[in-house]
Amino acid sequence: MATMRAAQVTEKGKDFDMVERDIPEPGEGQVRVKVEACGICHGDAVAKYGWWPEPIDYPRVPGHEVVGRIDKVGAGVGVWKAGDRVGIGWQGGYCFECSPCRSGDFANCVRPDITGLTYDGGFAEYMIAFEEGLAAVPEGMPGVQAGPLMCAGLTTFNSLRHSGAGPGDIVAVQGVGGLGHLAIQYAHKLGFYTVAVSRGKDGEALALELGADRYIDSAAADAAKELRALGGAKAIMATAPNSKAISAILDGLGPNGKLVLIAQTEEPIEVNSLHLLVGRKSILGWYSGYAKDSEETLAFTRLSGVKVMVEEYPFEKVNEAFEKMLHGKPRFRVVLRMGR
Ligand SMILES: NC(=O)c1ccc[n+]([C@@H]2O[C@H](COP(=O)([O-])OP(=O)(O)OC[C@H]3O[C@@H](n4cnc5c(N)ncnc54)[C@H](OP(=O)(O)O)[C@@H]3O)[C@@H](O)[C@H]2O)c1
Numbered sequence: 122m123a124t125m126r127a128a129q130v131t132e133k134g135k136d137f138d139m140v141e142r143d144i145p146e147p148g149e150g151q152v153r154v155k156v157e158a159c160g161i162c163h164g165d166a167v168a169k170y171g172w173w174p175e176p177i178d179y180p181r182v183p184g185h186e187v188v189g190r191i192d193k194v195g196a197g198v199g200v201w202k203a204g205d206r207v208g209i210g211w212q213g214g215y216c217f218e219c220s221p222c223r224s225g226d227f228a229n230c231v232r233p234d235i236t237g238l239t240y241d242g243g244f245a246e247y248m249i250a251f252e253e254g255l256a257a258v259p260e261g262m263p264g265v266q267a268g269p270l271m272c273a274g275l276t277t278f279n280s281l282r283h284s285g286a287g288p289g290d291i292v293a294v295q296g297v298g299g300l301g302h303l304a305i306q307y308a309h310k311l312g313f314y315t316v317a318v319s320r321g322k323d324g325e326a327l328a329l330e331l332g333a334d335r336y337i338d339s340a341a342a343d344a345a346k347e348l349r350a351l352g353g354a355k356a357i358m359a360t361a362p363n364s365k366a367i368s369a370i371l372d373g374l375g376p377n378g379k380l381v382l383i384a385q386t387e388e389p390i391e392v393n394s395l396h397l398l399v400g401r402k403s404i405l406g407w408y409s410g411y412a413k414d415s416e417e418t419l420a421f422t423r424l425s426g427v428k429v430m431v432e433e434y435p436f437e438k439v440n441e442a443f444e445k446m447l448h449g450k451p452r453f454r455v456v457l458r459m460g461r
């Protein structure tokens with residue numbers, strides 16, 4: 122049987138092991154994708170370190186910013202065929218049974234198949250995907266650029282367009298990493314007054330170049346106070362995985378403002394009730410989106426000229442690449458390039 126390379130987490134918390142596995146066969150309603158590129162998201166740390174309410178089955182292959190080409194379709198697959206170029210994100214499929222699914226609201230499926238967590242993802246030369254989780258990816262877009270749009274792009278574009286902010290409103294983006302660098306660009310292109318919030322002076326010039334109207338160095342100033350001085354944010358996109366930083370910026374919301382919680386944090390977030398009551402503010406949790414949202418993200422990105430800034434690594438350097446994502450301040454998304 123033909124084999125492929127896969128980077129698996131054999132044991133919770135351990136480095137990736139590069140292993141040879143049999144190339145998997147697609148089952149009913151599934152396709153097999155030959156992976157071109159796969160972004161490394163901070164969310165892949167959930168699979169690696171087991172930060173999930175239910176136990177994760179190891180070994181597990183993470184990777185949910187996948188672009189590749191279908192090379193085999195399973196029984197009963199309707200629309201897709203071998204040769205199609207596709208992307209796969211965090212929400213890889215739906216249960217079709219829960220109440221949101223039955224009403225057609227697949228984005229809110231309560232038991233979605235999660236790529237790289239409840240089934241193996243794109244840190245491999247081939248992967249199996251559910252047909253309903255596939256997004257069509259334009260031929261002209263390089264895989265290393267399109268991959269990060271399947272999670273980082275999708276999550277930020279989708280949450281911004283559902284944040285309740287309108288053109289001219291103040292929108293703050295906290296954290297300028299894989300998600301944040303795209304959130305700043307989308308917020309600018311969507312016509313928001315965009316405020317980038319990050320620690321230190323280093324990121325200022327680049328944040329302004331990406332389209333931010335203002336930069337707040339949260340290490341030198343009280344970001345909430347600065348936002349209130351501007352009139353208060355209509356939305357704060359919390360992408361920095363740090364509960365203290367999120368708790369501290371909450372009071373930067375203006376009347377009816379929403380803190381859009383995108384980052385997963387280890388510690389609980391503290392809320393001063395008065396910060397929410399006065400001005401009817403709220404906290405909105407946001408989870409990426411589904412395949413149609415991914416296609417709309419790809420379309421908007423191309424239309425508006427948003428740039429995905431990546432650092433490419435060959436697949437065999439997966440451990441180095443993951444470490445760079447987690448601790449190395451990449452500019453801005455680390456992406457694995459497949460192929461021997
Ligand atoms: N809700 C969803 O559907 C969804 C989807 C994707 C990702 N996520 C989550 O979103 C978060 C971000 O993911 P990512 O891939 O963008 O991560 P990333 O590339 O590692 O970026 C995180 C950024 O946050 C910054 N940061 C950390 N602590 C900070 C603080 N105290 N103040 C200001 N900035 C701070 C980091 O800056 P430094 O470089 O200065 O450390 C880094 O630039 C993760 O928690 C991930 O799990 C959620």
Ligand SMILES: [Zn+2]
Nearest residue numbers: 162164272273
């Ligand atoms: Zn992700």
